Amino acid sequence: MRNEELEENQPLNIELSEEIAEGIYANLAMIAHSHTEFVIDFISMLPGMPKAKVRSRIITTPEHAKRFLMALKDNIEKYEDTFGKIRLAEEPVRFPINFGGTMGEA
Numbered sequence: 714m715r716n717e718e719l720e721e722n723q724p725l726n727i728e729l730s731e732e733i734a735e736g737i738y739a740n741l742a743m744i745a746h747s748h749t750e751f752v753i754d755f756i757s758m759l760p761g762m763p764k765a766k767v768r769s770r771i772i773t774t775p776e777h778a779k780r781f782l783m784a785l786k787d788n789i790e791k792y793e794d795t796f797g798k799i800r801l802a803e804e805p806v807r808f809p810i811n812f813g814g815t816m817g818e819a
């Protein structure tokens with residue numbers, strides 16, 4: 714058996730520390746990308762507050778970003794099958810700041 718086959722058959726052991734398991738609240742995500750990576754900033758934006766704080770930044774490859782998109786789409790479909798459609802606000806959130814790079818929103 715090749716090393717690659719041995720690695721593929723091994724279960725993935727994922728460690729989750731208590732600090733990370735608590736999670737971080739974010740109600741806004743901003744996305745930028747280059748030809749080699751995607752940068753996703755998860756932000757906590759509170760009503761009436763002039764500042765929004767980046768709570769976490771994830772940097773990943775384009776392939777992993779696409780896999781994340783597919784996994785998120787699958788999970789949203791399963792959620793909506795169970796709990797009903799997720800309604801979006803009529804007005805999109807306006808961003809007063811620009812982090813630079815090519816922008817997206819979520």
